[in-house]
Amino acid sequence: MQYRRLGHSGLQLSALSFGAWVTFGKQVGRGAARELVAAAWDHGINYFDNAEGYANGEAERVMGDAIADLRLPRDGFCVSSKVFFGAADEPLPTQKGLSRKHVHDACHAALKRLRVDYLDLYFCHRPDPDTPIAETVWAMDTLIRQGKVLYWGTSEWPAALIREAADLARKHRLHPPTMEQPQYNLLHRERVELEYAPLYGEIGLGTTTWSPLASGLLTGKYNEGVSADSRLGQEGYQWLRRWVLGDAGERRVERARAFTALAAELGVAPAPLAIAWCLRNPHVSSVLTGATAVAQLLENLEALELDARVDDAGWKRVEAAVR
Numbered sequence: 001m002q003y004r005r006l007g008h009s010g011l012q013l014s015a016l017s018f019g020a021w022v023t024f025g026k027q028v029g030r031g032a033a034r035e036l037v038a039a040a041w042d043h044g045i046n047y048f049d050n051a052e053g054y055a056n057g058e059a060e061r062v063m064g065d066a067i068a069d070l071r072l073p074r075d076g077f078c079v080s081s082k083v084f085f086g087a088a089d090e091p092l093p094t095q096k097g098l099s100r101k102h103v104h105d106a107c108h109a110a111l112k113r114l115r116v117d118y119l120d121l122y123f124c125h126r127p128d129p130d131t132p133i134a135e136t137v138w139a140m141d142t143l144i145r146q147g148k149v150l151y152w153g154t155s156e157w158p159a160a161l162i163r164e165a166a167d168l169a170r171k172h173r174l175h176p177p178t179m180e181q182p183q184y185n186l187l188h189r190e191r192v193e194l195e196y197a198p199l200y201g202e203i204g205l206g207t208t209t210w211s212p213l214a215s216g217l218l219t220g221k222y223n224e225g226v227s228a229d230s231r232l233g234q235e236g237y238q239w240l241r242r243w244v245l246g247d248a249g250e251r252r253v254e255r256a257r258a259f260t261a262l263a264a265e266l267g268v269a270p271a272p273l274a275i276a277w278c279l280r281n282p283h284v285s286s287v288l289t290g291a292t293a294v295a296q297l298l299e300n301l302e303a304l305e306l307d308a309r310v311d312d313a314g315w316k317r318v319e320a321a322v323r
């Protein structure tokens with residue numbers, strides 16, 4: 001495993017990390033979840049991601065139980081949660097968003113579900129137009145001063161809002177956001193590569209990027225349709241299916257087909273190739289992966305060796321294939 005600094009902070013995260021979205025509390029049972037956490041840990045993954053909204057909090061319960069069962073040393077791993085969407089199907093007005101009250105309540109609920117005394121990373125899962133940014137920055141700073149959170153950050157915030165939060169923090173001597181959690185994969189690059197570009201130097205922003213396989217699309221598993229046992233075949237996830245497969249104009253399946261054909265030509269599996277491409281960006285602190293089976297996780301870990309096996313011309317062809 002390689003370890004990378006989270007932006008300008010001193011925190012060393014594994015370059016590949018592991019998250020629970022759609023899988024824990026939904027697609028995989030408790031035994032399989034424990035095996036996945038164990039395999040990740042055994043291969044040097046030290047960062048596990050979650051959110052209050054994943055399976056209405058159940059993903060955090062499953063992950064917390066797995067980590068406790070495995071007796072992972074608290075000073076050896078990092079765990080994150082995210083606040084905004086709430087943990088109920090139909091959250092009450094105070095059970096969602098980024099008000100001081102919900103940030104406070106959601107943090108304490110996540111600590112209980114994850115069975116830890118503090119969160120290493122805590123994210124504002126989306127911007128909240130109904131809460132002044134200053135209120136959220138103060139609420140995060142308070143949690144840090146109380147020792148309940150170590151680093152706070154944002155997820156899918158526009159660069160201008162991240163900068164506003166950082167400026168506010170500097171002005172009032174509060175803890176600024178340390179990291180963003182944006183989507184980043186071969187089919188979705190602009191925000192990480194262009195929009196956030198000035199923030200890496202200006203405020204030392206780190207990134208823990210999500211969906212390196214575009215929810216599995218880049219493995220080629222949807223090249224010929226959607227099977228019922230895959231993520232996009234899950235009941236209640238029709239919205240995700242529409243989003244991941246896109247409309248005709250986006251040619252997303254076509255681009256995934258071209259990518260998987262090239263991977264075959266290069267003699268490498270598409271999943272680790274897509275993940276290795278994310279790792280090539282030095283502004284990526286950790287690539288968050290997901291898996292429903294240990295075999296997938298092990299295949300994805302091969303990404304760590306691929307950079308040396310594909311030359312510059314090969315990487316140019318990879319990028320050209322998905323245009």
Ligand SMILES: NC(=O)c1ccc[n+]([C@@H]2O[C@H](COP(=O)([O-])OP(=O)(O)OC[C@H]3O[C@@H](n4cnc5c(N)ncnc54)[C@H](OP(=O)(O)O)[C@@H]3O)[C@@H](O)[C@H]2O)c1
Nearest residue numbers: 019020021210211212213214215216230231271288289290
């Ligand atoms: N902040 C945010 O808004 C946000 C949003 C999304 C995700 N995230 C975080 O990022 C993490 C990773 O995102 P993601 O789960 O979307 O990542 P991903 O790598 O794009 O998709 C993971 C899914 O692809 C399939 N897969 C993985 N490896 C495979 C392999 N080698 N061969 C075939 N299929 C494979 C599995 O689903 P099937 O087996 O069901 O096909 C797996 O659950 C999440 O768990 C979550 O922690 C954050």
